[in-house]
Amino acid sequence: MNNNDTFSIFWFRRDLRLFDNSALFHALTAGMKVFPIFIFDKNILDKLNADDKRVNFIFQAIENLNFLLKPHKSAIQLYYGNPQEIFEQILSKYKVKTVFANHDYEPYAIGRDLQIERLLKLRGVGFQTYKDQIVFEKSEITKVSGEPYTIFTPYNHKWLEKLNQDNSCLKTWNSEDYLNNFYEVEDKCTLQLSDIGFSEIKDVYQQFQPNIPILENYGQTRDFPALDSTSRAGIHLRFGMVSVRQLVALALQTNAVWLNELIWREFFMQILFHFPNVENHPFKPKYQFINWINNEKDFEAWSKGMTGYPLVDAGMRELNETGFMHNRVRMVTASFLIKHLLVNWQWGEAYFASKLLDFDLSANNGNWQWAAGTGCDAAPYFRIFNPTTQAEKFDHENIYIKKWVPEFNTSKYCKPIVEHSFARKRCLEAYKSAL
Numbered sequence: 001m002n003n004n005d006t007f008s009i010f011w012f013r014r015d016l017r018l019f020d021n022s023a024l025f026h027a028l029t030a031g032m033k034v035f036p037i038f039i040f041d042k043n044i045l046d047k048l049n050a051d052d053k054r055v056n057f058i059f060q061a062i063e064n065l066n067f068l069l070k071p072h073k074s075a076i077q078l079y080y081g082n083p084q085e086i087f088e089q090i091l092s093k094y095k096v097k098t099v100f101a102n103h104d105y106e107p108y109a110i111g112r113d114l115q116i117e118r119l120l121k122l123r124g125v126g127f128q129t130y131k132d133q134i135v136f137e138k139s140e141i142t143k144v145s146g147e148p149y150t151i152f153t154p155y156n157h158k159w160l161e162k163l164n165q166d167n168s169c170l171k172t173w174n175s176e177d178y179l180n181n182f183y184e185v186e187d188k189c190t191l192q193l194s195d196i197g198f199s200e201i202k203d204v205y206q207q208f209q210p211n212i213p214i215l216e217n218y219g220q221t222r223d224f225p226a227l228d229s230t231s232r233a234g235i236h237l238r239f240g241m242v243s244v245r246q247l248v249a250l251a252l253q254t255n256a257v258w259l260n261e262l263i264w265r266e267f268f269m270q271i272l273f274h275f276p277n278v279e280n281h282p283f284k285p286k287y288q289f290i291n292w293i294n295n296e297k298d299f300e301a302w303s304k305g306m307t308g309y310p311l312v313d314a315g316m317r318e319l320n321e322t323g324f325m326h327n328r329v330r331m332v333t334a335s336f337l338i339k340h341l342l343v344n345w346q347w348g349e350a351y352f353a354s355k356l357l358d359f360d361l362s363a364n365n366g367n368w369q370w371a372a373g374t375g376c377d378a379a380p381y382f383r384i385f386n387p388t389t390q391a392e393k394f395d396h397e398n399i400y401i402k403k404w405v406p407e408f409n410t411s412k413y414c415k416p417i418v419e420h421s422f423a424r425k426r427c428l429e430a431y432k433s434a435l
């Protein structure tokens with residue numbers, strides 16, 4: 001690499017793909033060679049355990065991209081540290097014209113990007129960012145008054161209406177046709193996972209393959225955990241190995257119920273964008289006065305899948321073992337922790353955040369607040385899931401339960417840690433007295 005060359009940078013973040021990548025398309029077609037980078041951000045990684053599978057997933061996904069970049073004699077350069085310091089290092093070494101990246105809407109990422117933009121501006125370097133991980137971002141879907149929607153149904157109607165009026169937002173950015181415009185660099189990966197404090201776990205990354213029959217039947221089968229009949233697109237959406245535009249186009253052809261879920265994703269993203277306060281507070285302020293019991297033993301029993309409620313236990317054990325939990329079971333386990341055990345929803349939110357491979361701040365926070373009744377468009381607090389009837393309804397033959405709780409129906413299985421009608425009454429009283 002020649003230090004005297006001037007080039008642009010493409011900064012990969014939540015968009016780990018070469019195809020249909022909007023900022024990458026703009027970078028590769030701007031008339032200058034493009035130097036691709038990825039920064040393992042110390043501020044984020046320092047909070048994770050050494051055996052975090054998501055870091056392995058990202059690392060392996062980048063190795064896969066570098067394999068695809070080989071014929072183009074390029075490779076993503078890996079850095080580890082504080083993004084601001086990394087950019088200072090890069091700018092002190094090379095002549096950079098513009099940095100390209102896709103928008104990120106989480107509070108930390110917004111602050112980070114503002115800092116980077118300021119630094120680049122001071123050095124006379126451009127910072128061009130684009131919409132990519134979402135179909136409608138920021139204030140593209142609002143009420144007539146310009147205020148953000150806080151209720152899903154009208155948001156959903158407006159979202160669909162806007163798409164029907166003009167589907168140019170699903171336009172494909174054929175970045176994959178311009179890969180020869182990457183700067184030629186050797187694929188000499190000097191950074192290993194152990195250098196950044198993580199242990200190597202093999203074969204975590206798998207490419208996403210949409211299963212069309214599953215999508216076509218999604219509306220009828222999605223609620224039954226034993227059927228494994230959801231798309232498993234979550235982690236790929238989180239790190240951008242799939243294009244959401246292509247998934248929405250697929251959903252339009254296959255299943256409206258599945259499309260609805262992709263719109264829920266966007267709904268919670270715009271909630272976090274407009275109300276960043278939700279990251280650490282209930283959306284509805286008066287819910288902060290609930291008198292939680294926060295019993296640590298109860299929390300531990302829940303997290304280990306030892307509550308004596310088989311559907312709850314199966315879900316938590318699935319999560320602990322695989323990093324995934326079925327959506328119906330996520331709702332039941334979350335409700336159980338909050339309402340049956342009266343443990344602050346933020347404890348559960350943090351536990352899911354540490355375990356879920358598809359963890360996404362906006363979706364996780366939005367759904368925990370939904371389950372707690374504290375959220376913008378939440379279930380009313382007095383609607384309390386009965387974990388036993390939920391199991392009868394959605395895992396009638398106990399197939400899912402037996403898979404994760406092999407001692408179910410034997411003397412070895414633990415007794416319920418709390419009695420359902422007692423817990424229900426206690427919860428209603430706690431909520432009532434706070435509101």
Ligand SMILES: Cc1cc2nc3c(=O)[nH]c(=O)nc-3n(C[C@H](O)[C@H](O)[C@H](O)COP(=O)(O)OP(=O)(O)OC[C@H]3O[C@@H](n4cnc5c(N)ncnc54)[C@H](O)[C@@H]3O)c2cc1C
Nearest residue numbers: 230231232233234261265327330331358359360363364367
């Ligand atoms: C307490 C709780 C916590 C959750 N935490 C997360 C999380 O951290 N990350 C996450 O992506 N989803 C989260 N969800 C939503 C949902 O459970 C998962 O998106 C889904 O189970 C992932 O499986 P899938 O990829 O097969 O999804 P599918 O059912 O096939 O849905 C397709 C995609 O739509 C989006 N989606 C589906 N349901 C929701 C929803 N309720 N809210 C927002 N987006 C949705 C996801 O991106 C998902 O991958 C949570 C739900 C609950 C109840």
